[in-house]
Amino acid sequence: xxxEPPRRLVRAIGETAPAGDDWLARLPGTAERAVVRRELTxxxxxLPGGRSSLVVLVRRADDTPAVLKLAPARARPESERxxxxxxxxxGAVQLLDAEPEDTAxxxxxxxxxxxxxxxxxxxxxxxxxxxxxxxxRLWVEPPGDHTFETVAERTGRxxxxxxxxxxxxxxxxxxxxxxxAARTELLASPPEHRLLHGTFRQxxxxxxxRIPWLAVGPDPVVGECAFDLARLVxxxxxxxxxxxxxxxxxxxxxxxxxxxxxxxxxxxxxWTLFRAVESGVRARRVGREQDAELLLEFASWL
Numbered sequence: 001x002x003x004e005p006p007r008r009l010v011r012a013i014g015e016t017a018p019a020g021d022d023w024l025a026r027l028p029g030t031a032e033r034a035v036v037r038r039e040l041t042x043x044x045x046x047l048p049g050g051r052s053s054l055v056v057l058v059r060r061a062d063d064t065p066a067v068l069k070l071a072p073a074r075a076r077p078e079s080e081r082x083x084x085x086x087x088x089x090x091g092a093v094q095l096l097d098a099e100p101e102d103t104a105x106x107x108x109x110x111x112x113x114x115x116x117x118x119x120x121x122x123x124x125x126x127x128x129x130x131x132x133x134x135x136x137r138l139w140v141e142p143p144g145d146h147t148f149e150t151v152a153e154r155t156g157r158x159x160x161x162x163x164x165x166x167x168x169x170x171x172x173x174x175x176x177x178x179x180x181a182a183r184t185e186l187l188a189s190p191p192e193h194r195l196l197h198g199t200f201r202q203x204x205x206x207x208x209x210r211i212p213w214l215a216v217g218p219d220p221v222v223g224e225c226a227f228d229l230a231r232l233v234x235x236x237x238x239x240x241x242x243x244x245x246x247x248x249x250x251x252x253x254x255x256x257x258x259x260x261x262x263x264x265x266x267x268x269x270x271w272t273l274f275r276a277v278e279s280g281v282r283a284r285r286v287g288r289e290q291d292a293e294l295l296l297e298f299a300s301w302l
Contacts, residue, residue, distance in 0.1 A: 012051035065112035083220035091137030151223025179277035230271035
């Protein structure tokens with residue numbers, strides 16, 4: 001089978017790949033070797049797929065369904081593997097091969113969920129409830145010898161990029177300054193250190209057979225729970241922006257999520273601000289101006 005990467009993946013990799021990166025060119029061969037090594041039968045490439053990996057629906061030698069995921073090194077697939085192994089299927093998709101020979105090529109064999117059914121298919125209130133419940137199960141103590149990136153390290157890199165390119169106009173500059181100040185204050189006294197999903201949102205929670213809803217696609221990080229929850233606050237941001245009650249709804253959502261998951265409301269607001277501004281500045285940097293405008297307007301409500 002020809003492993004043609006989806007257009008969405010090609011476009012996203014084109015926005016972020018460093019000069020000289022040949023991961024996309026090598027991808028068909030990597031996928032073919034992974035399939036042969038595991039004696040898999042390929043059903044189809046998942047479309048439209050993600051922005052940082054190729055997802056292939058496969059069957060194992062015993063005919064059980066599975067997912068083959070291939071990601072470039074900059075997407076930190078080994079960190080994802082370590083987190084999934086630590087969670088052991090509790091709240092997250094299950095890892096099916098612990099230490100394959102092609103581990104350095106960013107290959108993961110995963111439990112098959114229902115790839116086209118995420119909690120985004122539910123009414124908004126129900127979707128938030130189910131997503132929050134899934135997230136709570138992931139917040140566990142990290143392994144004692146872990147090498148996961150910390151919230152301070154990740155947001156430190158992001159803060160440098162924001163300082164370098166986020167002050168192109170007065171309104172954006174004010175938001176960047178507020179987000180950076182919030183980060184400094186939040187990192188001064190983090191309340192806990194847990195293993196976090198890192199990129200959690202409604203579309204990252206898929207329907208399963210073993211458990212009704214399971215998280216996929218972590219970019220794990222160690223830090224406080226409010227950081228993880230912050231990305232969920234702005235889910236369906238386009239719907240929030242489209243309604244006059246968007247700011248009120250957002251503040252109500254922060255309050256409800258903070259109370260339901262026992263997270264400090266002001267800390268959640270602060271990390272929501274930082275993450276929205278960081279995403280908006282990054283979207284502008286790669287030319288996604290519409291996304292940037294939505295995110296920065298959302299951030300201005302906080």
